[in-house]
Amino acid sequence: MILRRVIAELRAMPKFIYVLAAIAAFGIGVGLYRMAVGLGPTTNLTDESPWGIWISFDLATVALSGGAFTLAALVYVFQFDSLHAAVRPTVLAGLLGYSSVLVILLFDLGRWDRFYNVFLHPNFSSALLEVSWCIAAYSTILIYEFSPVLLQNSRLKWLLPTIKKYLIPLVIVGVTLSTMHQSSLGTLFVIMSPRVHPLWYSMLLPVFFLVSSLAAGISMVLAGATVSYWLFGRSLKIKTLSQLSWFLPWILGFYLVLKFGELIIANELDLLTEGGRYTALFWTELIIGAAIPIMLFAMKQVRTSRAASLFGASLVLGGVILNRFDVTWFGMKASGASYTPHWMEVALLVGVLSGVVLVYSLIARYFPVYEETYAVERAAKAAPAPALDGARPAEA
Known part of the structure; x- marks a missing residue:
């Protein structure tokens, strides 16, 4: 019974959730690699930049x-x-x-393992x-x-x-x-x-x-x-x-x-x-x-x-x-030095951003984040003429 509910919920999940999860997972992989090998091979940062x-x-x-x-x-x-x-x-x-x-x-x-210092x-x-x-x-x-x-x-x-x-x-x-x-x-x-x-x-x-x-x-x-x-x-x-x-x-x-x-x-x-x-x-x-x-x-x-x-x-x-x-x-x-981000820097950043949007979407889906906000009627119940500032009915 529980397995069926999980499968049904996964099927009902918006498709963008899976896209975000894939991007976030790739970013996590890049991040773990950066922790293992250091800043040098994974970034274009230098002493000048x-x-x-x-x-x-x-x-x-x-x-x-x-x-x-x-x-x-x-x-x-x-x-x-x-x-x-x-x-x-x-x-x-x-x-x-x-x-x-x-x-x-x-x-x-540089020494992420000593962040507590x-x-x-x-x-x-x-x-x-x-x-x-x-x-x-x-x-x-x-x-x-x-x-x-x-x-x-x-x-x-x-x-x-x-x-x-x-x-x-x-x-x-x-x-x-x-x-x-x-x-x-x-x-x-x-x-x-x-x-x-x-x-x-x-x-x-x-x-x-x-x-x-x-x-x-x-x-x-x-x-x-x-x-x-x-x-x-x-x-x-x-x-x-x-x-x-x-x-x-x-x-x-x-x-x-x-x-x-x-x-x-x-x-x-x-x-x-x-x-x-x-x-x-x-x-x-x-x-x-x-x-x-x-x-x-x-x-x-x-x-x-x-x-x-x-x-x-x-x-x-x-x-x-x-x-x-x-x-x-x-x-x-920077004393004439130039800096262009390494692709791993960008990948990790995009992965973190995707993870943030993913977590926000899931929390908003399963917890009463918007409980105190104004409930908007669905498009199916809207008036024939949609509002100019969004495809939803007018409101007070």
Whole structure:
């Protein structure tokens, strides 16, 4: 009987689950090979270019996972109760995002088998120490935040009252930790002034990283709500999404003021017109990731449309990702050395990303992740005229 249920469930599983599982398995195989033979045969990293695509991915993922601490602050600290329905899927996305960062960091270590030294033998003069401790501690808090979803329908649900009793204090601690390490990641590059191009180097890098992570976090919630609307038939109400996206023009506008204000104070405005790769990357990052989204989300028509909100949020996410790659890779001056990722670096990265999407899909399928979200009727029950912002019925 159990075997029949398993077979029936496997047959009912969406086909993309198997594709993700195959890619993730291949990535795991590459990762195990990298652990066995070291960084040399499996990467193109050198002493001149010690940080490659994995570090860029980590910093971009940390920023995108900022939705968890942004939403937690809005709901539990600033009492935006209408956004509570988004907490579960956002915390899950944040937890898996941070987990992928920890996995990639493990592969990026030359001596991965001694990763625990950061806790047992801390180097208090290292800027990475605070980042490592905060990310590890915050990941633990995210597990605690998400535990009610895993326990809700289990025999251990008697633990829920105790867990919820300490939830808000731990969420506040988590918001504090996340704020610290989001900015501290920028601090890493403040001490690398000879290597970072002047367009991105600034003493305000910690502030830039923190503010952009807030925009990325909100954009991830908007994008995730639309994707879940199409894939799972559940999402946040349009009114809630509109309320959340209202913050983006203000955050992004503040970010632009900081960026250009810093260039003016540093007397480096001429860098914006000197041409070349660096100038093109800088303008692309700000126009796509900030200027256009500001104009879009300033319009109510965009904030109340799922498709338009997804488009605007995707621009913000693309801009933040490009910014992290600019700071950590494209904008690095490595004494003339060039770096192109080894195919194994890319394969491992794609495998980890596939694994994250796979785990998210399975948890969303078997646990009440979207229980508090708005239930959307299936297309078969929809009105004859579909909504313009998605092939589903209109909603309040």
